[in-house]
Amino acid sequence: MKHIGFYLIMLIGMMLCWGCGDHKITESTETEAGLSEYRMAQLDMAQICGFGKVQDEYVCIGEAENGGYIRLTGEKPDGDFRQEELKLDSVMDETDMITAADMDEAGSLYLAVSKMDDKRDITGRIVKVMPDDTVQILADHIEENVKNIRLTADGYIIGCADGVIQCFSMEGQKKYEIENSDYTDICVAGDKLVVLTARDIETYDISDGHMLETITSFDDTLTEGLEDAASEKGKDALSCSNIMKYDEKSDQIYIMLGTGLFAYKLSDKLGTRLTTFKSADIRYDFVVEDSDTFVAVTGDKSGNKRIVVYSLSDAYAAYNSTKEASDSRTVTVYSLYYTESYENLITWYESDHSDITVQYIWGVDDQNGxxxxxxxxxLNTQLLAGEGPDVIIMDGLNVKSYENTGVLMDLSQVLDDIQKENPSCLKNVLYTYKNKDGSVYAIPAMETFTAVIGPEAEIRNVTDVQSIVAYINSQDKPADGNDLSFYYLESYFDTLYPVYASEIVDMEGHYDREILKKFLEDLRLLYDLEMARTTQDQINDWTARFGAYEENIKDNYSGYMSPLFNREWSGRKLAFVDMKTMSEAWLFYSIKEDSMVGMEDNTANRDYDYEPWGTDEGMIYVPNTILAVNSKKENRDSAVEFVKALFSAEVQKKYYGTECGNPVNMDGVRAWNEDALSMGTPGGAVEVGGNNYLNWTYWRTDEYLEDYIDKLSRLCVPSNPDVRIRSMIRENAADYLEGNASLEDTLNIIDKLLNVYLKE
Structure with a gap:
């Protein structure tokens, strides 16, 4: 996928391109830093437990497609791999799982085996399998699920799902343990244990586990990659994620993040980005062949596993000539804001459509000013000139203002096709921009909504700001934080504004000053109440832990809801949330199920429910990923093909990130769950009040799944997503909320701005 940010330089009328890069991988792809990517042998494995090199052969440990654990061995990354069944009947039964693996130079395997009993308690054991298939139990009754195992000179180190890192001798004696709930991966670097976390690299003395230093000085790219790697931890509950390796020859650690491959020299704190990954494949484990060659095991979105080589070496150049270039079409996609979720979506699309290259273009990002x-x-200049992008994601734009200009294609036939091919799509959302004459110029593929969460009997009548204020006033102040975990002005505005947006200025451009006044008054009422129940220390603590508001909203962030897991500790049983994606719903149902790691389900939260907010006309939603097609004839067929594909269950079933929205295709929602269940029980853990609660990334029961679908099906009143209207109100509301401007003055300023804009 190519991605470019663009804007018009008014004086010279030319376009400036930002960050061009090709995401299409054929047989090899040249990267920014010169490394090429070579796709090698495909592996017949359903699960990857570990990958390494023993003498001159690559060894991969995992579960076969038809069940049973196997070892694949091959001399070349593109050659045949011979398969051997691991004889483990003496140490594990059919319900046990291998969760991590490592291997020594002699070819012995060190496996972490996890068992769950009837009470859902998880225990682990470490097993050694020698080259002659002799099996030895090194450690037993480890009270957690083991996610990592690394060999040392005289033993091994394991990392557990609860964040505890333990060091053992080969005789099974525990030497020490380190508690680090934020760890992402570990590796042994000579006399040091290196621990990778979401924010830093920590080193410990390998002999006794005492901390040596904490390294936090990274460039922005590596920092972002570390945070992403931590947030993805636990998404694939079955396969390994060994993303950090030490190379003794170069005395460097290599870190394989979703954004690219990095080298880091501990001695001088120097980090180097070696390559940028251009595919959305998962990278499970890798071998450092040399400072310029790395061999990895990866998996694509369909679950296919293969060997991939990243190298500068000419030894792999021959792989370039074995594949003929195919005819390729290019579709250009524009969004007003750079959105990582759209990059992810496009990458997934490209992986299924080898004949199409998608070029991503945006107008505004954090850097271009x-x-x-x-x-x-x-954008308008380009469209009116008969040029510009093929597909426009209209989020933030005023769709109606484009309808009579002739720059957009009428999608009424496309809408009919989408409905016929995907009958489970939400009709209300699809018809958001359908006109009385039947014409349609934009179709939302996703949607978001605002919801109140709490005990069902208590929130049933919490339907507006006055009732939520009354409810909060009836409760004691929480023991942990404030009532909503809102500590920024923006939190209040962004959660509440969508409920009022279409009544302030409707889709046709009709403006109601009285509704604007009511919104500002209600916003101030809620803000004043919560600030009176919030201390400056709480605001400071929150900011220190979670960063600025802009950082919160870009993350898959659970802080607004997670205190509800442990209401007895937090004193919280209410949340007011922008339900942006499926992930907020997964978290809600996890809270409702109230399962602690290694324990039976609780029933304390079974009374929780969530209710979308709305008006007398119905529940409100914000249309998202709103797709329109340029009316120019060039490339129109490819653009329409791309748009229609985005409504399919195959595309809609994926989670692309925090910005896309909830699926519009309910078959896509169900397909997500089917895929998730085929992987096992994917999810992670959330620590609240000293307890670790299970946070599932799927719907645990059909009841939960259908309840989520029912909530989406009730959404029927579209909010106005026009970003310029929103910005005018948001930028001027701050002074009013802080008491630096009167309501009347604020209204007059916004009123003037809106009237000018609406007359344009």
């Missing part, structure tokens, strides 16, 4: 107004002006 372009205003929304200038970015929109640039």
């Amino acid at each position: 372009i205003s929304e107004k200038d970015a929109i002006s640039s």
Whole structure:
């Protein structure tokens, strides 16, 4: 996928491209830093437990497609791999799982085996399998699920799901343990244990486990990669995630993150980005062949596993000539804001459509300094000239203002096709922009909504700001934080505004000053109440832990809801949430199920429910990933093909990130769950009040799944997503909320801005 940010330089009328890069991988792909990517042998494995090199052969440990654990061995990354069944009947039964693996130079395997009993208690054991198939239990009754195992000179180190890292001798004697709930991966680097976390690299003395130093000075790219790797931890509950390796020859650690491959020299704190990954494949484990060659085991979105080589070496150049270049079409996709979720979506699409390259273009990002107004002006100039992107994601744009200009294609036939091919799509959302004459110029593929969460009997009548304020006033102050975990002005505005947006200015551009006044008054009422129940220390603590508001909203962030897991500890049983994606729903149902790691389900939270907010006309949703097609004839068929594909269950069943929204295709929701269940029980853990609660990334019961679908099906009133209207109100509401401007003055300022804009 190519991705470019663009804007019009008014004086010279030319376009500036940002960050071009090809995401299409054929047989080899040249990277920014010069490494090429070579796709090698495909592996017949359902699960990857570990990968390494023993003498001159690559060894991969995992579960076969038809069940049973196997060892694949091959001399070349592109050659045949011979398969051997691991004889483990004496140490594990059919319900046990191998969760981690390592191997020594002699070819012995060190396996972590996990068992769950009838009470859902998880215990682990470490097993050694020698080259002659002799099996030896090294350690037993480990009270956690083992996720990592690394060999040392005289023993091994394991990392557990609860964040505890333990060191053992080969005789099974525990030498020490380190508690680090934030750890992402571990590796042994000579006389040091290196621990990778979401924010830093920590080193410990390998002999006794005492901390040596904490390294936090990284560039932005590595910092972002570390955070992403931590947030992805636990998403694949079956396969390993060994993303950090030490190479003695170069005295460097190599870190394989989702954003790329990095080298880091501990001695001088120097980090180097070696390559940028251009595919969305999962990278499970890798071998450092040399400082310029790395051999990894990866998996694509369909579950196919293969060997991939990243190298500067000419030894792999021959693989370039074995594949003929295919005819390729290019579709250009634009969004007003750079959105990582759209990059992810496009990458997934490309992996299934080898004949199409998708070029991603955006107007505004964190670096280019372009205003929304200038970015929109640039887009409009291009469209009116009969040029511009093939597909426009209209989020933030005023769809109606484009309808009579002739720059957008009428999608009424496309909408009919989408409904016929995907009958489970939410009709209300699909019809958001359908006109009385039957014409349609934009179709939302996703949607978000605002919801209140709490005990069902108590939130049933919490349907507006006055009732939520009354409810909060009836409760004691929480023991942990404030009532909503809102500590920024923006939290209040962004959660509440969508409920009022279409009544302030409706889709046709009709403005109601009285509704704007009511919104500002209600916003101030809720804000004043919560600030009176919040201390400055709480605000400071929150910011220190979670960063600025802009960082929160870009993450898959659970802080607004997670205190509800442990209401007895937190004193919280209410949340007011922007339900942006499936992940918020997964978290809610996890809270409702209330399962602690290694324990039976609780029933304390079974009374929880969540209710979308709305008006007298019905529940409100914000249309998201709103797709329109340029009316120019060039490339129109490919653009339409791309748009229609985004409504299919195959595309809709994926989670692309925090910005896309909830699926519009309910078959896609069900397909997600089917895929998740085929992997086992994917999820992670959330620590609240000293307890670790299971946070599932799927719907645990059909009841939960259908309840989520029912909630989405009730959404029927679209909010107005026009970003310029939102920005005018948001930017001027701050002074009013802080008491630096009167309501009347604030209304007059916004009123003037809106009237000018609506007359344009």
